[in-house]
Amino acid sequence: MLLSLKSQLCAYCGAHEDQGHLLLRCPRARRIWRLIGWPQAACIDSFRDLWDIHDLALIPYAKVRSGIVTAVLWNIWKYRNDLVFNNVLVPAHVTLRAVATDLDLWRYRLRDPAAVTSLLSWVDYFCNIVTLL
Numbered sequence: 001m002l003l004s005l006k007s008q009l010c011a012y013c014g015a016h017e018d019q020g021h022l023l024l025r026c027p028r029a030r031r032i033w034r035l036i037g038w039p040q041a042a043c044i045d046s047f048r049d050l051w052d053i054h055d056l057a058l059i060p061y062a063k064v065r066s067g068i069v070t071a072v073l074w075n076i077w078k079y080r081n082d083l084v085f086n087n088v089l090v091p092a093h094v095t096l097r098a099v100a101t102d103l104d105l106w107r108y109r110l111r112d113p114a115a116v117t118s119l120l121s122w123v124d125y126f127c128n129i130v131t132l133l
């Protein structure tokens with residue numbers, strides 16, 4: 001489905017597109033959240049609530065938590081733009097692979113070696129999801 005640049009309709013499903021739809025409630029985003037193992041992400045009303053997802057809340061490093069959430073949201077957004085502007089539909093596993101790659105790079109932002117270890121365990125987690133698809 002190719003939509004006008006001025007369209008306020010979701011390029012994936014044709015529903016009204018806002019941040020909540022695009023990043024959480026769109027069937028495309030829901031698939032990503034389900035694959036990660038966080039289907040509850042598609043049911044929240046506030047992006048702030050993402051940080052309360054059980055698996056994330058258990059991470060003792062705020063920068064790791066925010067890095068993971070940011071990487072997921074960023075890649076959902078980035079590949080939405082690929083569809084809208086380049087007419088390229090990127091499969092979910094590629095999106096998740098990009099999350100793992102971004103997190104692997106973002107480890108250099110961390111100074112605490114324990115936080116790096118925590119982040120790298122999440123890189124492995126995302127890589128394992130991709131290999132299972």
Ligand SMILES: [Zn+2]
Nearest residue numbers: 010012013026
């Ligand atoms: Zn949609």
